[in-house]
Amino acid sequence: MIALLSRRLAGLLVTLVVVSLLIFAVMDFLPGDPASIMLGTSASPETLAALRHELGLDQPLLLRYGQWLGGVVSGDLGQSYTYGVPVAGLLIERLGVTLPLALIAIALSVAIAIPLGVLAASHRGGLLDVIATIFSQVSIAVPAFWIALLLIILFSTTLGLIPAGGFPGWSAGTWPAIKSLLMPAVALALPQAGVLTRVTRSAVLETLHEDFTRTALAKGLSRRKVLWRHSVPNALIPILTILGLQSTFLVAGAVLVENVFNLPGLGRLAYQALSQRDIIVMQDVVLFFAALVIIMNFVVDLSYMVVDPRLRRAA
Template sequence: MITLIARRLAGLIITLLLVSALIFAVMDFLPGDPASVILGTSASADTLAALRQDMGLDQPLVLRYAAWLGGVLQGDLGQSYTYGVPVAGLIAERLAVTIPLAFIAVLLSIVIAIPLGVQAARHQNGLMDVVAGLFSHVSIAVPAFWVGLLLIILFSTVLGWMPAGGFPGWGSGFWAAFQALLLPAVALALPQAGVLTRVTRSAVLEVMNEDFVRTARSKGLSENTALWRHAVPNALIPVVTMLGLQFTFLIAGAVLVENVFNLPGVGRLAFQALAQRDVVVMQDVVLFFAALVIVMNFLVDLAYLIIDPRLRAGVR
């Protein structure tokens, strides 16, 4: 098992290095000149050349990549062209919004989808199955940002129960910050809950037809006990896989939702950096998203070994 984990870690490191090189190369070939964005189109050629030299943009691509990667490995993500502050501080500040938002959305997705998917499997072709199918189709088809706009109209404009946007900060109290994140979390959670409901239903249906579940029923266990004690735990592997993917999707999907709700998160930071041609911020944010996906896949692989003893038995 230790050998397997070591191999996965080595693969994770190699993948991160390859992804970082790809990100740097793609960002370098994007149209536009950061020096021109900072100084404006009326700047003289000499001034632009001096700024490019000061920013290191006159160096070869390989040297610039090596310098950037070396800084990243030391925790130095560079200096933002637009804000003039360290990018690490910018991202850390925005993560205080995006990470709680994603966690709340994942929890809402789990609370909605797993009970609904399990009941749909238990009552296959019944009313609950129809309701679950309808919910899945509608929630997957509707974009998260559009759901966010509807939630703002209903709960903020019409009912006045929730704030329409903005984030007061965690220093204003947990409840005020939670209220600001609740509607965007619902907007992010509903499409993911639709996908998770389908995955849960399919996984539970497959396990319910296994011999060990039928044996449990034949020994006198109630339908509920056989379902929750035997079927659901053995159906968790595809569900855990989807949850791991969903967390990364939610982080990336926050770009639009954070802009709809005017939240100062990582997604909004990425959008602003793109509009301002702040290449350093864009590189670091995209690398963060990519690293999050890779690390979450690694954690999901480890979760398989914890959930399924059969996998542990096959690992040396």
């Protein structure tokens, strides 16, 4: 087990280094000059050259990559060209919005999808199965930003129950902050709940036809106990796989929803950095998203061994 974890961790670190190199190279080859954007088109060549030297943009590519990677390892993510503050502080501040938003969305998605998928599988062909299928197809087909606009029209414009956008900050109180994240979380959760419902239904249906399920029924256990004690635990691996993918998507894919609701999160920060050509912020945000995806895949791999004893024995 220790040898397996060591190999996985080594692979994780190598992947992070390779991804960081790709991110740096892609950002460096993007069209446009940050110095020109900051100073405007009327700036003289001498002024542009001085600013490029101050920002370190006139140094060789590999040297700048080494300096950036060394700063990331030591916790120094650099200085934002646009905001003039350390990028690490910006990420921590914006993560205080995006992370709770993603957690609420994941909780809503699981609370909707797992029971609905299990009930649809246990009542295959019945009314609950039809409802789950329609919900899954509709929620997958409708984009999250369109759901966000509908929620704003209904709950903010028409009913006036929830603010249409903005974030008051956690200093204003827990409930006002969570209240401002509810509609964005629902907009993010519904499409993911549709996918998770379909996967849960398929996975549970497969286990319902396994020998251990028929044996449990033959021993006199009720269908409900067999469903929740035997079928659902053995269907967790595909469900955990989708949950791992959705967790990263809900953090990295919040760009559109955060812009619709005017939330100061990581997604909006990435959009602003892209529009303002703030390369250092873009690099750090994209690297954070990539690292999150890689780490979540690592956690999901470990969770397989937790839920399946056969994988533990094989390891």
